[in-house]
Amino acid sequence: MTLPDVVMKDAQLLWDYQLMGQSPRPCSVAIGLGSHDLSVADVTAELYRRGMAPLVVFTGATSLTTRERMPRGEAEHYRQRAIELGVPRNAILVEPRARNTGENIRFSRALLEEQGIPVTSVLLVSKPYEERRAYATARKLWPNVEVVSASSPMTLTDYVDSIGDARLVVDMLVGALQRLLIYPAQGFMISQEVPQEVRDGYERLRAQGFTSRLIPDAALGE
CATH class of the missing domain: 3.40.50.620 (HUPs)
Incomplete structure (x- = not known):
């Protein structure tokens, strides 16, 4: 399944941020x-x-x-x-x-x-x-x-090819970023600065339904 370029552009933002x-x-x-x-x-x-x-x-x-x-x-x-x-x-x-x-x-x-x-x-x-x-x-x-x-020195494209499911990879990127945003307050990890452009890309992907790896709001006590 091929995803629109605009989706992959936002996914690239999240991918690049996750790499240390x-x-x-x-x-x-x-x-x-x-x-x-x-x-x-x-x-x-x-x-x-x-x-x-x-x-x-x-x-x-x-x-x-x-x-x-x-x-x-x-x-x-x-x-x-x-x-x-x-x-x-x-x-x-x-x-x-x-x-x-x-x-x-x-x-x-x-x-x-x-x-x-x-x-x-x-x-x-x-x-x-x-x-x-x-x-x-x-x-x-x-x-x-x-x-x-x-980690393995792979590009996002290479990783999508290795998994064989672009939508799943984007879902996983969104889920990983959600945890970086919410887990520090729960004491699970240190807080790190998330650039606004990464936050914006994350919100756009959420709005487009890339949510299968998100922690539900109910589980967050919200």
Whole structure:
């Protein structure tokens, strides 16, 4: 399905904003956040091979979108993918319970603490459109570590092609931005400045019905 250029222009605004633009650098640990997207495991494995982290944590249970594709859990499927790509088994820890970004961070932190592994910096690997959300969540829940965001170096067009559903990608971009706007007040992440042109693009996309990944107003107590 091809979407109108005006829609993709607004989607590009949201996509560009979500990317942190941080260059990967050596950290204490690389944490791959579970999702439907195996490229997160691919990027994490590549960063490990480049010497950016001596240890990898994959975190994630299953969701409605991954239950059938990843029946053993997102983290476990990521682990298997990374091993296939050359990451040693003994360099990978698996956190199999997390079902959202906050739990990804909290449970990974707890696992590393239980293992007695000192952490001063985290290389956080996510889907491209969730770089900023992952960063903001980690800064809130793990404030004493340096956080570096990373993802697959893809354009929005490339990502749409990889997913095969342009409307779903735009829905996900809108949902990700909504969380950046509302979650700081709920204590889930740090607050970040959202440029007005990004807010305007977000509102236009909402008005055009790209809402399937939004948190309903009722769930926000509004």
